[in-house]
Amino acid sequence: MASWLVAGCGTTTKDETSGWSTDKLYSEAKEEAANGNYERAGKLFERLEGRAAGTLLAQQAEIEHAYVLYKTGEKAQALQTLERFLKLHPTSPAADYALYLQGLVNFNDNLGILGSIAKQDLSERDQQASRDAFQSFKQLVDQYPQSRYAEDAQVRMNYITNSLAQYEVHVARYYYRRGAYVAAANRAQQAVQEFQQSPSSEEALFIMMRSYEKLGLVQLHDDAQRVLRQNFPTSPYLTAEGLRSKERSWWQFW
Known part of the structure; x- marks a missing residue:
C-alpha cells in the first residue's frame, strides 16, 4: 500500500x-x-x-480572461465574468473596455433579416441579446464618450437599431400576410414608436x-397614411404602381 501511495504522489x-x-x-x-x-x-x-489579487494587473487578467472565454464560445461565462468585473470595479480604468466587450459578446453580425432567414415563425426569434448589446454600447457611449471604443460602439448601436426595426417590420409583415391584421398593426406601431429614425x-x-x-378602421388608416406622407413624401407606398410592386415582392419573398 505504501509503495502505491508513493507512486501515486509521483x-x-x-x-x-x-x-x-x-x-x-x-x-x-x-x-x-x-x-x-x-x-x-x-x-x-x-x-x-489569484496571484496578483488586489492589483490592477489582476483586473487586467480578469478582463483578458473574459475575452478568451468570448473567443472560445463560452458566452455565458464571459458575460458572468464581465458582470462581476463591472460590479466590483466600477471605477476601473478598464471599465469602458469591459462594457465594450460585454456588448461584443451579445452582438451578432447576422441580426434580424441581415442574415439568412430560418424557416421558423419570425415571432419566435429572440432579439434579447441584440437589445442587451445595445444597452452595453449605450452605457459606454454615455459614460465614456472619449473612450477609444466609443466610436465603434456608436456604429454598432446604429446597426442594432436598424436591425431590430427590420425585425419588427418582418414580424408585422408575417402577421399581415396571414390575415392577423390586429397583430400586424400592433407590431408595426411598436416599430414606429421604438425606432422612429430607422x-x-x-x-x-x-x-x-x-x-x-x-379592419375597416378608417380614421386610423387615414392617420397612418398622413404620417407616412409627412415623413416620406416620395414613398412608393403612396402610389398605386409602387403599392402593387411592393405587395408582389412580399409574396415572392415569403
Whole structure:
C-alpha cells in the first residue's frame, strides 16, 4: 500500500508556473492568446488573477480572461465574468473596455433579416441579446464618450437599431400576410414608436395603414397614411404602381 501511495504522489502534475513572476505569467498568457491558444491562455489568466489579487494587473487578467472565454464560445461565462468585473470595479480604468466587450459578446453580425432567414415563425426569434448589446454600447457611449471604443460602439448601436426595426417590420409583415391584421398593426406601431429614425419605419407605417384598412378602421388608416406622407413624401407606398410592386415582392419573398 505504501509503495502505491508513493507512486501515486509521483504522478502529481507540477505547476510549471509556480516560480514565475506575475509579469512573466501575464506576458505568457498574452502570447498564448495572440497565437490562438485560448484554452491555455485562459488557465494562465486565471492563475494570474489569484496571484496578483488586489492589483490592477489582476483586473487586467480578469478582463483578458473574459475575452478568451468570448473567443472560445463560452458566452455565458464571459458575460458572468464581465458582470462581476463591472460590479466590483466600477471605477476601473478598464471599465469602458469591459462594457465594450460585454456588448461584443451579445452582438451578432447576422441580426434580424441581415442574415439568412430560418424557416421558423419570425415571432419566435429572440432579439434579447441584440437589445442587451445595445444597452452595453449605450452605457459606454454615455459614460465614456472619449473612450477609444466609443466610436465603434456608436456604429454598432446604429446597426442594432436598424436591425431590430427590420425585425419588427418582418414580424408585422408575417402577421399581415396571414390575415392577423390586429397583430400586424400592433407590431408595426411598436416599430414606429421604438425606432422612429430607422428607414424601416416607412414600411411599418404602410403596414399599419393597410392593416387598419382591412379592419375597416378608417380614421386610423387615414392617420397612418398622413404620417407616412409627412415623413416620406416620395414613398412608393403612396402610389398605386409602387403599392402593387411592393405587395408582389412580399409574396415572392415569403
